[in-house]
Amino acid sequence: MPQRPYVIDEMISAKAIAARVEALAKDITNAYRETDKLIVVGLLRGSFVFIADLVREIDLPVEVDFLEASSYGNAMESSREVRILKDLRGEIAGKDVLVVEDIVDTGFTLHHVVNLLKSRGPKRLEVCALLDKPSRREVKIKATWTGFEIPDEFVVGYGIDFAQRNRNLPHIGKVRFTDETAEA
Ligand code: IMP
Numbered sequence: 001m002p003q004r005p006y007v008i009d010e011m012i013s014a015k016a017i018a019a020r021v022e023a024l025a026k027d028i029t030n031a032y033r034e035t036d037k038l039i040v041v042g043l044l045r046g047s048f049v050f051i052a053d054l055v056r057e058i059d060l061p062v063e064v065d066f067l068e069a070s071s072y073g074n075a076m077e078s079s080r081e082v083r084i085l086k087d088l089r090g091e092i093a094g095k096d097v098l099v100v101e102d103i104v105d106t107g108f109t110l111h112h113v114v115n116l117l118k119s120r121g122p123k124r125l126e127v128c129a130l131l132d133k134p135s136r137r138e139v140k141i142k143a144t145w146t147g148f149e150i151p152d153e154f155v156v157g158y159g160i161d162f163a164q165r166n167r168n169l170p171h172i173g174k175v176r177f178t179d180e181t182a183e184a
Pocket residue numbers: 046071072078079101102103104105106107108109110153154155156160161162
């Protein structure tokens with residue numbers, strides 16, 4: 001199917017993201033200050049830029065692992081069925097774990113991943129999400145730390161894609177289709 005034409009309007013600047021990431025990392029460092037090692041689990045692929053910036057601001061011994069869950073069935077519609085495409089390399093039983101997610105939308109992905117990881121018996125498991133769209137929620141779940149609450153817009157950039165494009169934008173922008181006819 002040919003891609004509809006669109007432009008990206010900036011929503012959150014790279015500077016605002018950097019300031020928020022620093023503040024989140026301070027809170028996380030403080031919350032886990034007793035740990036001998038924090039396992040930071042990035043959910044692929046959307047969290048890869050966020051996790052790279054976040055771990056460099058966390059002042060604790062950190063180990064990084066990744067998990068990939070399928071979420072969007074097509075480019076813009078969330079699917080209710082969540083599948084694990086790539087599991088963690090390491091064990092998390094008895095460990096301090098922080099799950100890092102790009103966006104909590106309907107909540108299905110995070111709910112599934114948190115239940116799965118909790119069933120493995122971590123000592124402590126918290127979630128840090130860069131973005132939250134609370135108005136879209138269908139499953140009751142909330143990250144421990146959230147970067148920004150945003151309205152119901154489809155966003156890209158800072159690791160987040162639209163049909164695998166635009167992940168390399170340094171800021172977060174919203175997708176606006178340019179072939180839409182204006183409402184009267
Ligand atoms: P959920 O299961 O509906 O909460 O979907 C979460 C996942 O859907 C996120 O990790 C993203 O990968 C993707 N997603 C949700 N909203 C957007 C968006 O606005 N742009 C790009 N991907 C999104």
